[in-house]
Amino acid sequence: MRTPALLMTAVLIAAAVVACGSGDSGAVTLWMYPVITDQARSVAFWHRVETGFERESGIDLDVELQPWASRQEKLGAALVAGTGPDVVLLQPDMIPQYVGENVLLPVTDVLAGGRRPFPPRVVEALTVDGQAYGVPLYRTVTTTVYNRKLFAEAGITDLPRTWDEVEAAAPKLAAHGIPVLDYAGSTEETLNLTFYPLLWQAGGRVFTPDGRKSAFASPEGVAALRFLADLEKVHGLPPDAATKRTAVAGDAVATGRAAMAHAMTESAARGVIAAFGAQNVAIGLPLRGRSRVTFGTPGGLSLLRRAKNPDAARKLLAYLMSPSVVGELCAESGYFPPWDGSSPPADQVDRDFAQAxxxxxxxxxxxxxxxxxxxxxxxxxxxxxxxxxxxxxxxDAAGEADALLGSGR
Known part of the structure; x- marks a missing residue:
């Protein structure tokens, strides 16, 4: 087990050097990421997890705190080198790839032994071919956040809840030099927080139901991209929307440089409230195009096939999915528990996001x-x-994607 001081050092250097974990066959190495954004609180929480699990199981646990940046590249390099973790946090859209590469072991048996059943939609997001490959720890959700003050200054009293209403509000706000919608179009951004929610709201999807071809070049996909392009033409997006990155400091809505966001996280929304006051901020349901939908995902812990001691790793998964550990993690991170109705929202912001x-x-x-x-x-x-x-x-994108899908790579 690492000491708190060593854990803090690992965080501060952003885990630049990947550790291989203990050589003891009874030891387990967990790669975890900044789910708890405050470094000191993250270090303290995972130290409590280490000591609690070791005391209960007699198994040595080494928690490696890794950065989000380049996570897939680092994990891939570790797997090729035969190093890295026994258990790792993965998002649902990463799991099928690793299952296809025979990297993961199913954990359906671990879920079956849990003290509280998970909602089917949470388990399904972590399931491939009928087997679960992730133990849910938390759920995230994004939704629409408005700067009421900017809308009011543009003479708009009814906040836009649909695409048509966003398009109608754009020229009025642009006349005051304010884009109606923030958008981060850098190719380094995940489309889960930018284009995909709009694609889904248009009624589109990324792949055909059989998964053999892309589906985003459909009329629905074109409608989603045209929605953005039309806003761009009337100055309804930030001037650098095509290339900008999401910024925690200097967020466009939080700094008054955009009137709303369509897929904002709860932590970012709290930043807008801190900047403008709760009375000037509204948190709504996801926008409606043809459908009302947004991005939200369970974070799941997966068991690697190369684990030194799979039985010890399964004991760790069972420990981490216990209501007490999950409850404390969600309280520290601000994320939602993976169970429905498991705890009352902490405050009004929590309640608003829970509705999404x-x-x-x-x-x-x-x-x-x-x-x-x-x-x-x-x-x-x-x-x-x-x-x-x-x-x-x-x-053009569909041509490239279909070539990839057809190649079987």
Whole structure:
């Protein structure tokens, strides 16, 4: 077990050097990420987890706190080198890829032994071919957040709840020099928080139901990208929308440089409230296009096939999914527990975000999800830059994606 001082050192250097864990066959190594954003609180929580699990099981636990940046590349390199963790936090759209590469072991038996059943939609997001490959720890959800003050200054009293209403509000806000909608179009951004919620709201999807081809170049996909392109033309997006990154400090809505966001996290919403006051901020349901839907996902712990001691690792998974550990993790992180109605929301912001949970989607469960996202992102950006029409941008991306899917790689 690491000492708190050593854990803090690992966090501060962003885990640049990947540790291999203990050589003891009874030891377990867990790679965890900044679910708890405050470093000191994260270190303290995982130290409590280490000591609690070791006391209960007699198994040595080594928690490696890793950065979000380049997480797939680092995990892939560790797997090739035969190092890395026994248990790792994965998002649902990462799991099918690793299952296809025979990297993960199923954990359906661990879930079956839990003290509290998980909602089917949570388990399904972590399931491939009828087997669960992730133990849910928490749920996230994004939703629409408004700066009431900016809308009021533009003479808009009814906040836009649909695409049509957003488009109608755009020129009025633009006349005051304010984009109606924040958007981060950098190709380094995850489309889960940018284009995909709009695609889903239009009634579209990323892959065909059989998973053999892409589906985003459909009329629904074109409608989603045209919605953005049309806003861009009337100055309804930030001037640098096509290339900008999401920024915790200097968020466009929090700094008054955009009137609303369509897929904001709860922590970011709290930043807007801190900047403008609760009376000037509204948190609504996800926008409605043809459908009302947003991005939200369970975070799950997966068991690697290369685990030194799978039985010890399964004991760790069972320990971590206990209501007491999950409850404390969610309280520290601000995320929602994976169980429905498991605890009352902490405050009004929590209550507002909880109302969006029924509309949350983790996206298409496909082994090429991340690769296709990487292919699509530059084409979405090209449409925002005016270098391609929405139709041409998505058609070009579909050609690349379908070639990838057809290759079987």
């Amino acid at each position: 949970l029924p509309f949350a989607s983790a996206g298409d469960n496909h082994p090429q999800a991340r690769k296709v996202m990487g292919l699509l992102a530059p084409h979405v950006q090209a449409a925002l830059l005016g270098r391609a029409t929405p139709e041409q941008a998505l058609a």
